[in-house]
Amino acid sequence: MGWIHKLYDTYENCQAEVGMAGPDGQVMPLLPIGHSTQNAQIEVILNGEGNFRSAKVLDKEETVTIIPVTEDSATRSSGIAPHPLCDKLQYVAGDYIDYVTKKNGREFFTKYMEQLEDWCGSVYSHPKVRAVFNYLKKESLIGDLISQKILVCDDKGLLAKGVKMGAGEQSDAFIRFRVETEGEEESAVWLDPQVYESYINYYLSRQKEIDLCYVRGQTIPCSDKHPAKVRNTGDKSKLISANDTVGFTFRGRFNDKSQAVRVGYETTQKGHNALRWLIDRQGYKNGDQAIVAWGTKNQFLPPFLNDTEDFFPEEPPSVATEKEFAQRLNKAIVGYGCELDTKAEIVIMGLDAATVGRLAITYYRELDGWDFLNRIKAWHSSCIWKHSYKKVPDGFNEKGKPNFKYLTFIGAPSPREITWAAYGDKASDKLKKATVERLLPCIIDGARLPYDLVSSAVNLVSNPLGLENWEWEKALTITCALIRKYRYDKSGKKEVWEMSLDENQKDRSYLFGRLLAIAQQIEEYALYTTGEKRVTNAERLMHQFKIHPYKTWGIIIDKLRPYLDRLGSKAAFLTELLTQVNAMLPFEEFTSRDKLQDSYILGYYCQREVFMEERKQRREEKQKKKLANVTERENEHEPIDK
Amino acid sequence: MERENRVEFKVNGRYALFSDPINRVGGEKISYQVPTYQALKGILESVYWKPTLIWIIDEVRVMNLIKTQSQGIRPVNYSGGNTLSIYTYLTNVEYQVRAHFEWNLHRPNLEQDRNENKHYIIANRMIKCGGRRDIFLGTRECQGYVEPCRFGEGEGAYDHYGTLSFGLMFHGFDYPDETGKGKLVVRLWKAEMKDGYLKFIRPEECTVKRELSAMRPKKFDETNFSELAEL
Numbered sequence: 052m053g054w055i056h057k058l059y060d061t062y063e064n065c066q067a068e069v070g071m072a073g074p075d076g077q078v079m080p081l082l083p084i085g086h087s088t089q090n091a092q093i094e095v096i097l098n099g100e101g102n103f104r105s106a107k108v109l110d111k112e113e114t115v116t117i118i119p120v121t122e123d124s125a126t127r128s129s130g131i132a133p134h135p136l137c138d139k140l141q142y143v144a145g146d147y148i149d150y151v152t153k154k155n156g157r158e159f160f161t162k163y164m165e166q167l168e169d170w171c172g173s174v175y176s177h178p179k180v181r182a183v184f185n186y187l188k189k190e191s192l193i194g195d196l197i198s199q200k201i202l203v204c205d206d207k208g209l210l211a212k213g214v215k216m217g218a219g220e221q222s223d224a225f226i227r228f229r230v231e232t233e234g235e236e237e238s239a240v241w242l243d244p245q246v247y248e249s250y251i252n253y254y255l256s257r258q259k260e261i262d263l264c265y266v267r268g269q270t271i272p273c274s275d276k277h278p279a280k281v282r283n284t285g286d287k288s289k290l291i292s293a294n295d296t297v298g299f300t301f302r303g304r305f306n307d308k309s310q311a312v313r314v315g316y317e318t319t320q321k322g323h324n325a326l327r328w329l330i331d332r333q334g335y336k337n338g339d340q341a342i343v344a345w346g347t348k349n350q351f352l353p354p355f356l357n358d359t360e361d362f363f364p365e366e367p368p369s370v371a372t373e374k375e376f377a378q379r380l381n382k383a384i385v386g387y388g389c390e391l392d393t394k395a396e397i398v399i400m401g402l403d404a405a406t407v408g409r410l411a412i413t414y415y416r417e418l419d420g421w422d423f424l425n426r427i428k429a430w431h432s433s434c435i436w437k438h439s440y441k442k443v444p445d446g447f448n449e450k451g452k453p454n455f456k457y458l459t460f461i462g463a464p465s466p467r468e469i470t471w472a473a474y475g476d477k478a479s480d481k482l483k484k485a486t487v488e489r490l491l492p493c494i495i496d497g498a499r500l501p502y503d504l505v506s507s508a509v510n511l512v513s514n515p516l517g518l519e520n521w522e523w524e525k526a527l528t529i530t531c532a533l534i535r536k537y538r539y540d541k542s543g544k545k546e547v548w549e550m551s552l553d554e555n556q557k558d559r560s561y562l563f564g565r566l567l568a569i570a571q572q573i574e575e576y577a578l579y580t581t582g583e584k585r586v587t588n589a590e591r592l593m594h595q596f597k598i599h600p601y602k603t604w605g606i607i608i609d610k611l612r613p614y615l616d617r618l619g620s621k622a623a624f625l626t627e628l629l630t631q632v633n634a635m636l637p638f639e640e641f642t643s644r645d646k647l648q649d650s651y652i653l654g655y656y657c658q659r660e661v662f663m664e665e666r667k668q669r670r671e672e673k674q675k676k677k678l679a680n681v682t683e684r685e686n687e688h689e690p691i692d693k
Numbered sequence: 694m695e696r697e698n699r700v701e702f703k704v705n706g707r708y709a710l711f712s713d714p715i716n717r718v719g720g721e722k723i724s725y726q727v728p729t730y731q732a733l734k735g736i737l738e739s740v741y742w743k744p745t746l747i748w749i750i751d752e753v754r755v756m757n758l759i760k761t762q763s764q765g766i767r768p769v770n771y772s773g774g775n776t777l778s779i780y781t782y783l784t785n786v787e788y789q790v791r792a793h794f795e796w797n798l799h800r801p802n803l804e805q806d807r808n809e810n811k812h813y814i815i816a817n818r819m820i821k822c823g824g825r826r827d828i829f830l831g832t833r834e835c836q837g838y839v840e841p842c843r844f845g846e847g848e849g850a851y852d853h854y855g856t857l858s859f860g861l862m863f864h865g866f867d868y869p870d871e872t873g874k875g876k877l878v879v880r881l882w883k884a885e886m887k888d889g890y891l892k893f894i895r896p897e898e899c900t901v902k903r904e905l906s907a908m909r910p911k912k913f914d915e916t917n918f919s920e921l922a923e924l
Contacts, residue, residue, distance in 0.1 A: 052858055053713060053859075056860045262903070263881075265715060266861060268861045290721075291715055291718075292718070295718065298769075298770055298776060299769060300717060300718055300719065300720040308718055311714060313903075403763075403779060405777035409778070411723070411778065411781070413779055413781060414763065415761065417857075496758070496760060
């Protein structure tokens with residue numbers, strides 16, 4: 052089904068959400084049709100008869116207002132096109148020209164009042180709207196606002212210039228109304244569902260042009276003006292527009308845009324409102340790019356563009372094995388699956404704009420619920436490694452500021468992190484967007500990981516000196532995940548590379564990787580014994596080593612000599628390991644001039660991980676011993692204290 | 694017409710763009726997931742066509758997984774210069790098509806050309822050699838290639854997939870020289886694919902139609918049409 056039809060269905064299924072703001076008020080509500088949002092600066096409070104009660108300036112957090120719009124007013128740029136109810140001062144204030152000098156100043160108000168009168172005179176009118184109309188007829192709004200000290204006059208009695216209200220001048224302030232009537236709880240005009248309904252019915256009854264809607268296949272009122280502001284409130288790009296006066300987009304057999312395609316007013320309104328709401332609520336935004344996945348019945352979906360850890364509702368176990376991870380993933384997927392019924396329809400849509408005015412759909416897929424979950428699961432169980440770069444909030448410190456701790460987890464990194472690992476953080480926005488887009492089919496369609504991405508990450512990691520230490524550690528585990536995924540998919544053989552050291556692995560690159568890690572360990576150990584801190588030769592020469600392993604290995608071994616001498620018998624275990632691994636490499640492979648495959652990173656990582664694990668254990672044992680000593684001593688003192 | 698003159702062929706290409714009219718008018722083209730009736734008819738007309746006959750597409754089979762790829766494009770403006778757009782193409786497509794021809798009864802002056810065997814044999818020969826004119830999948834920049842095949846042969850990516858509904862889709866245009874009425878009409882239909890097979894309804898079975906404009910059929914007479922005997 053087409054994207055707009057799916058969105059239309061979603062809107063129909065989510066009718067209950069219309070006009071409901073999220074719990075924190077931050078998320079934009081699903082707008083009723085014929086409505087849009089605006090930031091208001093002033094709130095005018097009236098009573099049921101349309102008499103002025105008071106007014107107030109709005110705080111920054113409460114400015115967002117749902118307002119009814121006409122097709123013209125929603126897309127107005129220059130020219131006069133009043134909104135039906137709430138608008139700027141120059142439209143709603145009859146005494147605007149008394150305070151601001153502007154050519155044709157009166158015309159704005161006249162047009163606005165004509166429009167509002169029509170609504171109030173129709174059978175669909177609403178008492179609150181009539182109250183607003185009755186008040187505005189008095190043409191005393193600015194005077195009232197000045198007497199409330201909300202607007203400021205200069206010495207000539209005009210509105211003072213240079214007084215800011217929100218982002219703009221005070222004379223540009225946007226007004227919203229509140230009508231307080233006895234016995235009614237909701238006084239806000241912009242939150243009243245009955246007012247929405249009144250306007251929708253009125254507006255639909257005024258629609259004349261009836262034509263075939265290409266989405267729903269019915270003859271209904273149609274519209275040529277489609278909503279913008281899809282990705283955010285400042286977004287001017289439109290998904291549907293007609294552009295043939297400049298571009299060669301349809302001319303030929305059609306005379307004008309209305310021959311090329313027609314879309315119903317309700318269809319486009321509902322479709323766009325749903326999309327806007329979905330992007331705001333659960334979309335992934337990356338600069339201009341927005342990607343959103345949703346169930347047409349408003350089901351809860353896993354955040355598929357995050358890393359695996361975000362899937363799980365509960366805290367991870369402190370030490371997890373791959374098997375435990377698989378169980379957890381299964382459980383989470385089943386959990387999400389329970390939310391979806393068998394006929395759940397999932398849509399994934401990516402949006403991007405090449406120019407300011409037009410929005411393009413760059414990715415579109417429809418899947419059934421389980422298909423979607425299975426594909427996501429396939430990605431999150433094959434592109435995995437043990438990561439420890441993720442920061443999570445961990446309580447508060449004594450100053451009340453949030454604390455963070457690093458989380459070690461097994462899982463797939465997010466596309467954002469993969470981009471970072473492959474191109475560093477200086478990559479251009481274009482490249483970042485393109486990379487996320489290239490990763491989408493890998494996640495959703497099970498496509499193979501593009502190799503250039505993997506090799507770029509391997510190259511970046513092969514130069515440890517180019518990165519900060521934490522950056523490099525992070526890039527290393529992500530690269531491992533990428534290599535593992537690539538190898539898994541390659542030629543359908545489904546190779547699985549273990550996350551722990553595989554001592555029987557005979558792969559040349561893997562063994563060379565292990566050798567490098569051992570050399571690094573020896574040098575680090577020697578430096579540690581004398582309290583020195585500097586970069587090891589293994590790290591320094593890593594990139595060279597990748598290209599000319601045999602030649603560079605000679606250099607590394609040469610430089611290792613003094614450190615081995617320094618360590619003496621302490622290095623016995625490490626030298627033994629070195630020979631052992633070296634012996635696993637056949638002579639021809641050892642001396643070959645071929646450069647190393649990406650799997651050397653895996654060998655390097657796994658071997659290094661073993662050393663780090665040993666170090667950690669040693670440290671823990673020492674700590675334990677220390678503790679034991681302390682308690683022993685305390686025990687000795689015990690009798691005296693008594 | 695004595696028998697159903699059925700032809701079967703396969704068409705494939707690296708890219709395809711059967712544009713959805715809703716997005717096309719703005720200039721940011723996006724492809725439908727499956728070819729439209731009119732696109733396939735156009736492909737077959739490029740392979741072989743005479744005003745004597747009308748090609749009717751019966752069925753199409755989608756062989757490869759539906760995958761898309763978006764590309765940044767620099768389309769040309771009327772006023773000169775370029776703009777920027779993003780087009781979304783289908784990639785790596787292969788379709789098996791089954792179609793047949795019927796006489797165009799609105800061309801009585803070509804009655805003597807209604808030789809079933811002749812057209813049938815030429816059509817098959819043209820499929821074998823890849824068509825008379827070049828083939829494109831939807832839009833001009835998507836080159837396609839035609840080969841003979843047995844419809845339903847081989848393994849398709851959607852063989853046991855079940856039904857996939859595409860909603861309301863463009864079906865094709867009713868041109869005046871095939872309907873005998875002096876107007877251009879657009880046809881829409883609800884497309885549904887079963888296990889990779891998409892059975893098209895016949896043009897006259899489409900119920901969702903919209904009249905676009907008046908149009909006169911093209912004339913074929915002695916001035917632009919020659920018969921074999923004259924050569």
